[in-house]
Amino acid sequence: MTRLSDAGEFEVIRRMLAAAPAGGPGVVLGPGDDAALLRPVPGEDLAVTTDAFVEGRHWRPGWIEGEALGARLAEANLSDLAAMAARPRWALLSGGLRGDHPLADLESFQRGLAGALAAHGAAVVGGNLTAVEGAEWWSLTLIGGVSEGRAFRRAGARPGDALVVSGRPGRAGAGLRLAIALGERAREEAFAPLLAAWRAPRARVSLALALAGTHAVGAAVDLSDGFAGDLAHLCEAGAVGAEVELERWPADEALTHAAGVLGVTAEALRMGPSDDYELLLAIAPAGLPACMEAAGREGLPLAVVGRFTDRPGALEALAPDGSRRPLGGAGWDHFAGR
Ligand SMILES: [Mg+2]
Numbered sequence: 001m002t003r004l005s006d007a008g009e010f011e012v013i014r015r016m017l018a019a020a021p022a023g024g025p026g027v028v029l030g031p032g033d034d035a036a037l038l039r040p041v042p043g044e045d046l047a048v049t050t051d052a053f054v055e056g057r058h059w060r061p062g063w064i065e066g067e068a069l070g071a072r073l074a075e076a077n078l079s080d081l082a083a084m085a086a087r088p089r090w091a092l093l094s095g096g097l098r099g100d101h102p103l104a105d106l107e108s109f110q111r112g113l114a115g116a117l118a119a120h121g122a123a124v125v126g127g128n129l130t131a132v133e134g135a136e137w138w139s140l141t142l143i144g145g146v147s148e149g150r151a152f153r154r155a156g157a158r159p160g161d162a163l164v165v166s167g168r169p170g171r172a173g174a175g176l177r178l179a180i181a182l183g184e185r186a187r188e189e190a191f192a193p194l195l196a197a198w199r200a201p202r203a204r205v206s207l208a209l210a211l212a213g214t215h216a217v218g219a220a221v222d223l224s225d226g227f228a229g230d231l232a233h234l235c236e237a238g239a240v241g242a243e244v245e246l247e248r249w250p251a252d253e254a255l256t257h258a259a260g261v262l263g264v265t266a267e268a269l270r271m272g273p274s275d276d277y278e279l280l281l282a283i284a285p286a287g288l289p290a291c292m293e294a295a296g297r298e299g300l301p302l303a304v305v306g307r308f309t310d311r312p313g314a315l316e317a318l319a320p321d322g323s324r325r326p327l328g329g330a331g332w333d334h335f336a337g338r
Pocket residue numbers: 079080083221222223224
């Protein structure tokens with residue numbers, strides 16, 4: 001087995017580029033010079049985001065590695081561009097790797113990363129590798145384009161807007177918790193959708209672009225910390241509150257089953273820390289039909305799970321009898337570690 005220390009830096013870079021050729025639309029000059037040259041589309045703003053993954057914290061050997069890790073890093077960044085309704089274009093990759101890292105694993109990583117980006121028309125245009133002694137890490141910076149003034153933002157939700165979410169929030173966090181709690185037993189069939197949501201998320205880029213076409217989205221955020229935490233971000237940015245109708249939430253048998261096994265409530269899984277990379281949206285009632293139709297064309301479900309209120313900062317659960325209580329579940333805080 002060839003390791004990075006056997007191959008040397010320049011052979012490693014050559015092999016990575018061979019695994020997934022760089023370049024694409026708007027790339028005047030790709031990897032190989034001192035900097036890449038990119039040509040933005042006239043009339044577009046650039047949306048730029050970056051995400052870092054650290055070994056032991058963002059991935060677990062045996063569960064997420066190689067191709068799946070590369071794809072997951074790409075999806076985390078793609079999701080941030082989806083939250084802005086930007087079209088992904090160019091990526092810069094940096095990594096800190098140990099000399100004993102197998103070269104073939106790096107090629108798999110690159111294939112996963114480049115494949116996930118290419119699915120949305122984006123490509124790696126440059127990068128940098130460095131040697132580390134301890135934990136390995138990756139950092140991806142992704143640049144996208146969005147027509148001037150058309151980007152979704154966190155600010156913009158208004159009282160009365162529908163609170164809308166894509167997919168099945170909570171599944172990714174449930175998958176991670178099952179892997180920690182059960183080890184190999186988490187691989188059983190009943191948990192497969194939850195493990196998949198955690199290990200192989202799919203950023204909602206095409207859904208976001210379709211929704212942007214309706215001009216009906218007032219505010220958006222992607223679910224990278226968890227439903228309650230990211231909802232709090234939307235409410236803070238818009239100086240509004242939100243009430244969630246738990247009864248209206250679409251049924252999720254796999255999640256309910258996992259909650260029983262983990263000894264927690266389904267609500268705790270849905271509201272708590274979970275990097276689902278789904279979209280959380282504020283949509284004025286008049287714009288809902290157009291958004292539902294656009295999502296239907298994309299084959300992705302949108303669910304109305306509540307509404308925004310004129311009680312800034314208040315996140316509440318609304319019962320069918322009209323009673324309210326504070327919404328459970330906080331988002332993930334990297335420094336607080338909870
Ligand atoms: Mg985000």
